[in-house]
Amino acid sequence: MRCSRAFIPTLKEVPADAQVASHIYMVRGGFIRRLAAGVYSLLPLGWRVIRKIEQIVREEMDATGAQELHMPSVLPAELWRETGRWDEYGPLLLRIEDRKGAAFCFGPTHEEVVVDIARREIRSYRDLPLNLYQIQGKFRDELRPRAGLLRSREFIMKDAYSFHASAEDASSEYARMYAAYQRIFRRCGLEFRVVEADPGAIGGNESHEFQVLAESGEDALVACQRCAYAANVEQAEVGAPAEPGVRGDGDLEKVKTPGTKTIEAVAGFLNVAQERLIKTMIYMADGAPVAVLVRGDRAVNEVAVKKVTGASELELAQQEQVESATGAPYGFAGPVGLAIPIYADAELEGATGAVAGANEADAHYTGVSLGRDASVRRYATLRLAESGDPCPRCEDGTFELMRGIEVGHVFNLGTKYSKPMAAAISDEAGQEHVMEMGCYGIGITRVASAAIEQNHDDDGIAWPMPIAPYEVTLLPLQMGDESVREAAESLYRELTDAGVEVLFDDRDERPGAKFKDADLIGVPLRVALGKRSVKAGEIEIKWRWEREATTAPLAGAGEAVAALVRAERRRYVERAAEVSRP
RNA sequence: CGGGGUGUAGCGCAGUCUGGUAGCGCACCUGCUUUGGGAGCAGGGUGUCGGAGGUUCAAAUCCUCUCACCCCGACCA
Numbered sequence: 001m002r003c004s005r006a007f008i009p010t011l012k013e014v015p016a017d018a019q020v021a022s023h024i025y026m027v028r029g030g031f032i033r034r035l036a037a038g039v040y041s042l043l044p045l046g047w048r049v050i051r052k053i054e055q056i057v058r059e060e061m062d063a064t065g066a067q068e069l070h071m072p073s074v075l076p077a078e079l080w081r082e083t084g085r086w087d088e089y090g091p092l093l094l095r096i097e098d099r100k101g102a103a104f105c106f107g108p109t110h111e112e113v114v115v116d117i118a119r120r121e122i123r124s125y126r127d128l129p130l131n132l133y134q135i136q137g138k139f140r141d142e143l144r145p146r147a148g149l150l151r152s153r154e155f156i157m158k159d160a161y162s163f164h165a166s167a168e169d170a171s172s173e174y175a176r177m178y179a180a181y182q183r184i185f186r187r188c189g190l191e192f193r194v195v196e197a198d199p200g201a202i203g204g205n206e207s208h209e210f211q212v213l214a215e216s217g218e219d220a221l222v223a224c225q226r227c228a229y230a231a232n233v234e235q236a237e238v239g240a241p242a243e244p245g246v247r248g249d250g251d252l253e254k255v256k257t258p259g260t261k262t263i264e265a266v267a268g269f270l271n272v273a274q275e276r277l278i279k280t281m282i283y284m285a286d287g288a289p290v291a292v293l294v295r296g297d298r299a300v301n302e303v304a305v306k307k308v309t310g311a312s313e314l315e316l317a318q319q320e321q322v323e324s325a326t327g328a329p330y331g332f333a334g335p336v337g338l339a340i341p342i343y344a345d346a347e348l349e350g351a352t353g354a355v356a357g358a359n360e361a362d363a364h365y366t367g368v369s370l371g372r373d374a375s376v377r378r379y380a381t382l383r384l385a386e387s388g389d390p391c392p393r394c395e396d397g398t399f400e401l402m403r404g405i406e407v408g409h410v411f412n413l414g415t416k417y418s419k420p421m422a423a424a425i426s427d428e429a430g431q432e433h434v435m436e437m438g439c440y441g442i443g444i445t446r447v448a449s450a451a452i453e454q455n456h457d458d459d460g461i462a463w464p465m466p467i468a469p470y471e472v473t474l475l476p477l478q479m480g481d482e483s484v485r486e487a488a489e490s491l492y493r494e495l496t497d498a499g500v501e502v503l504f505d506d507r508d509e510r511p512g513a514k515f516k517d518a519d520l521i522g523v524p525l526r527v528a529l530g531k532r533s534v535k536a537g538e539i540e541i542k543w544r545w546e547r548e549a550t551t552a553p554l555a556g557a558g559e560a561v562a563a564l565v566r567a568e569r570r571r572y573v574e575r576a577a578e579v580s581r582p
Numbered sequence: 583c584g585g586g587g588u589g590u591a592g593c594g595c596a597g598u599c600u601g602g603u604a605g606c607g608c609a610c611c612u613g614c615u616u617u618g619g620g621a622g623c624a625g626g627g628u629g630u631c632g633g634a635g636g637u638u639c640a641a642a643u644c645c646u647c648u649c650a651c652c653c654c655g656a657c658c659a
Contacts, residue, residue, distance in 0.1 A: 012608065012620065013594045017652055037651065143583090144650090213612040261659065278657065299658060316657055331659050357659075384657095477618055519619090530618055539617095 001470070003505040007044050011519050013424035020216045020454035023148030026462050029521045030467075038145025038153030043299040045521065047468040049448050054135050056187045056466060057158045057442055060180045063581065066160055071113045073137060077103035078181035079112045083420050084482035106139040111417045111439060112163040118147045118435065126163040128425065128435070135444065149449040150405065151218070156444040163435045165425060170436040174206055174412050177440045177580050181210050181408050184442065189464025193404065195221055195230040206412040209559060210442075211404030214453040219404045222385045226397030231385075234303045236380045236399070238346075239390030240398075248276060250367030252336070258362040261331030263296045266364060270355060271556075273297075273324055278348060278356040278368065280333040282322045282340075285311035289325035293335055293344040293376070294449035298383040299400060308380045332357040336365055342374060344384040405450040406443070413437040452522075455545070461522025461534060462544040465568045470503040472561060474521035477511040477530030486556060487534050491527070494558025500565050518558020519544070524568065527561055528555070 008030040011295045017034070018024040019487075026325035027145055031046030042050055043109045053403040066102030074096070080086035088092070090312055093107040107113070114132055122130065135158045145153045160177065164170040178194075185192045190212050197209040223230035231237070260266045267274045277296030282289055292305055306314045319330045325340050326333045334341050348354075358534060360416065370376060391397035417423070418435045427430055448467070465471055472495060491502045497528060503523055505514045511530065528540040528549070538556045541564070542549035552560050 009592095010620095011593065016588085016594070017628070019653085034651090141655090144653095198634085281659065288658080296658090302657065317659090319659085322659065326659090329659095333659055451649095477616095480617075510619090510621060511616055512617090512621080515619045517620080528618080532618075 002486075003503065003504055003507045006503070008448070008517075008521070010520055018148065019087070020147045020150065020453065021456045022150060022216075025452055025456060025520065025522070026148055026449070029036060029461060032149065032499060033473070034425050038142060038151070040149060040152060040154070042158065045469045046448070049443060049463070049467055052190060052467045052469075053447050054156075054158070055285065057135065057184055057444065059156070060187070061133050061160060061577075064131065064176050064180050065160075065263070066133050067273055070130050070136060071107070071110050071134050071136055073107050073139075074104050075107045075110075075113060077105065077187050079116060080105065083112055083409055090147045092140045092142070094139050107142040108139075109157075109441075110134060110159055111161065111413075112421070114415045115421045115423050115437075116161050118161075119418075119421060121433070122163065122423075122425060125427050127433050128163055128165045129169055131160055131173065131433075133158060133161040133440075144421070145347045147447045149447070150453075152445065155446065158444055159431040160440040162422075162438040162440070165274070165427060165435070167177050167436050170412055170414075170438050171206070172582070174410060174438055176412050177438065177581055179579050180210065181410060181440070182579045183581075185210060185212075185407065186579065187454075187572050187577040188447060188467050189572055190407070190447070191454060193221065193223060193230050193402075195232055195235075195404070197232055197235055197409065206410075208410050209404075209406050210408035210410075212407050212447075213237040213402055213404060214405050214450060216453050216535045217369075217403035217405040219406055221404045222389070222399040222421040223402060224391040224394060224397040225400050227391060227394040228444040229391055229393040229397070233385050233401075235302060236385035237392040238385050239392045248367070250353050252365055252367050252373055254358050254363055255366055256270075256362060257332075257364045260362075260364070266355065269298065270366070272355060276337065276353070276355055278351065278354045278370070278471055278504075280335060280338075280350075280357055282317040282333055284313075284315055284317050284321060285309045286313050289321060289340045290341055291325075291335060291338055292332065292346055292382055293342065293370075293412050294383045295345065295347055298345065298347070298386075299383045301382060304380065304382045305343065308382065309341075309376060315340075326357075326359045328357070328359045328362050330360060332359060332363060334359055334368075335370065335376070338370060338374065341377045343382060344370065346428070347383065347431070348378050349379045376553070388522070399426040405446065405453065407441075407447050407450050410440045411438060424517055433529060456463045456522070459516070460520035463522045463524055464572065465565070466572045468522065468524050469566050470523045471501045471568075472525045473505060473518045473521070474528055475502040475505045475511075475514045475518060475526065476526060477514065479506060479508045481531050481534075483534050485532055487529055491539070491557055491561075495561060498558060500562050507530045525561070525564060527557075 010030045011028045014024055015027045030043055032040045034040055052519045077086055096104050138157050139154045142153050145151055157400050162173045192210050192212045195205040195209050195211055220233040222233055222236045257269055260269045263277055274296040279294050281292045281295050281300050292300055294300055322330050354370040355364055355366050356368045362398055387401040389399045415434045418437050423435050426430045452461050474492055476484050478484050495502045524544050526542045533540055537554045538551045539554050540551055
């Protein structure tokens with residue numbers, strides 16, 4: 001592509017509404033433009049990147065035997081009512097009406113549609129297994145879209161849905177998808193970590209997230225420094241503490257603590273460490289209040305609370321609910337004499353000499369011994385994992401905290417959708433039963449953003465070659481100089497003929513402008529030639545992520561550069577090939 | 583949904599407090615010079631001041647309503 005004819009509107013200044021690198025550089029580099037909050041146009045450069053990612057995904061999916069299809073984006077409400085998600089999905093669903101007033105939504109995901117297809121067409125176990133996938137735009141009316149394509153409302157996603165006659169078969173498909181995802185992200189040149197995720201109350205049994213490691217990631221992860229265990233903090237188990245976290249002396253005693261509504265204030269007022277306090281949080285579990293106890297310096301893990309209480313809806317109690325449950329104003333809840341069910345973090349088992357709220361205004365207890373003074377229904381790991389916590393899977397491994405961007409998610413669904421939608425097959429014995437399902441998503445547009453978060457510097461993007469908009473950018477530094485122009489033109493022809501994707505900056509711009517734009521756009525291999533180099537019979541070659549350029553003879557430059565490109569392509573394919581296809 | 587903030591030229595912003603001819607930088611157009619890291623000089627303004635209503639002789643500026651966008655929060659009793 002010739003820059004003189006290309007639509008690549010680059011910007012010198014940082015757009016006012018962008019804060020993260022991927023958003024800034026996608027806008028500045030002319031990859032995307034915003035149309036509304038969380039809604040973007042993909043300009044030619046951005047679209048090329050998306051298509052590259054799609055193609056990698058497509059090849060790896062097809063290699064597993066999955067088949068691509070396309071589904072509607074406007075979906076009828078009745079389908080969503082069958083699974084109950086018309087109501088459950090809440091404000092995330094963009095609802096629309098047709099001219100007759102019939103209700104539709106813009107598809108945020110397509111389980112309902114694909115199950116509808118499957119239940120109509122599939123009758124026998126002989127038709128299974130089947131894996132259907134789509135790569136298309138979806139819309140979720142996010143609470144807060146942000147950071148460009150990292151969390152947008154309209155986005156492009158690959159979603160695969162598999163159908164099986166048995167749970168065992170679903171499990172082996174899960175393993176195939178897991179491997180395919182590793183290959184896909186390796187081919188995209190991403191550094192990622194697979195983490196255990198929350199299979200949730202869905203009744204699913206397995207779920208993993210593929211997280212691209214980046215400072216700007218929205219998800220907090222913990223990873224064991226010794227073994228392979230990694231998990232979303234919300235999902236992370238924590239190894240058993242060596243000894244009770246709170247140990248102290250003293251008898252139960254009520255003390256006045258006027259106005260101390262926070263852990264910090266109580267600790268300061270009584271002059272004790274925060275870890276000597278018992279934090280009492282009141283939650284509404286399916287509408288009924290429960291108390292959750294953690295050490296004063298810890299945070300509650302709501303996913304864990306949900307699991308231990310078996311609640312399907314869990315939210316922090318409102319101020320009034322706290323008052324009616326504890327009989328005390330907001331800020332003085334404690335386990336002693338509390339009438340509602342109490343769940344405590346494992347770390348508090350055997351706690352003595354602790355400080356806790358007294359369930360009355362301006363008072364706390366000191367010398368609390370949980371076993372003696374309160375009736376705890378159950379001890380379990382209820383706190384959020386932190387850096388340095390013991391690993392639950394291995395001996396003396398500890399957690400390291402990192403941030404990630406979720407780019408893929410694999411899910412063993414069980415019969416969550418097939419059951420309410422009555423998607424059944426007959427088995428060998430002629431018995432009807434509901435199909436087992438799995439679903440497997442990849443955020444295509446998010447992959448592009450994540451790649452930039454991981455591969456950029458102060459000047460712009462440094463795309464991994466497999467997903468770069470072009471493989472080589474060719475910069476003739478003086479278009480006015482005939483020898484330079486002719487050398488560049490013939491090199492452009494040679495490379496293009498060799499199957500290399502070249503962005504040829506044939507604009508009549510000054511060298512500085514060309515270098516700046518090239519760095520911004522982030523094409524991995526830069527080939528520059530100017531009066532000086534042509535006279536010396538040389539070209540200048542520089543990888544985007546390297547500091548220094550090298551030179552190569554102008555004679556035979558086309559073949560030399562093409563060879564570099566082929567080698568670079570091969571690197572990623574080889575890395576992917578290390579993961580075998582089960 | 584709660585809190586904070588911003589809407590003025592294609593982009594980034596000043597002007598608003600204290601009402602009085604709409605500005606700056608970049609970009610863009612013309613010309614000349616320039617050409618290895620976003621060139622210099624000269625000339626050119628391309629604008630429903632987010633929208634509607636109101637106050638006033640006069641509104642970007644004051645008042646009311648409204649729309650859009652951004653940031654933080656929506657778990658630490």
